[in-house]
Amino acid sequence: MVRLVGLSGVGKTRLVQALFDARIGSLPLPPSLAVYTNLLDNPDPQPTGLASDLIATRTRAILIVDNCPPDLHRRLSDLCAASGSTVSVLTVEYDVRDDQPEGTQVVTLDTSSPELIEKLIRRRFPHVSEVDARTIAEASGGNARIAIALAGTIERSESIAGFSDVDLFERLFWRERDRDHALLRAAKACALVYSFNGETLDGDEAELPRLCAFAGPLLEHRSRPSAENPCVASGAAVLSSRWISRAG
Incomplete structure (x- = not known):
């Protein structure tokens, strides 16, 4: 079990690709074993189901899950670390927490020079x-x-x-858009945290309404940032499933 973590935009996914590229370095991993999915694509079957099927059929595979949240990593770890498993797992995310499951090797990719x-x-x-x-x-x-x-x-x-x-x-x-100072104020409020849940609007896990208090009236409608949002379109923020994180 390997978990590759680091800020959005530092090249985590590109590094994973390089691991299977015979033109880079030595002893590349066999591309034929790679099974890649990105949680942003809402894969079907889900990674845990796919891993279970691969193990059941005794199929050797390296399962790579991009934008993989910690809870999914833990479930995959429990499943694929069991005796008799034929699946190795590499998960990728911006996760910066230290409480990784036992048996997981965490690799942190830092920014470039x-x-x-x-x-x-x-x-x-x-x-x-x-x-x-x-x-x-x-x-x-x-x-x-x-x-x-x-x-x-x-x-x-x-x-x-x-x-x-x-x-x-x-x-x-x-980037050539009309300047909206309320939107800039909202971006500054969102930048106060490393990442936040941009989808849940009610209950204890709702984080976007709390940011509204800092941003003022712009976020009172509590809509989820989209790919057209200046923060996302400019690369300053990254949508990851229901989570929005800063790129730096």
């Missing part, structure tokens, strides 16, 4: 100057997703040299 981010931007966005790539790398805090999103706002023959941190944030957040 500014030098690596700069190389990434120069390769993916050839029109971005060396100076701008360095500015993006420093502003991103080593988060590749934020760096790529910010680089995507730069047009050819344009430069962000001399931009302040506030200028860069606003460029990333608004």
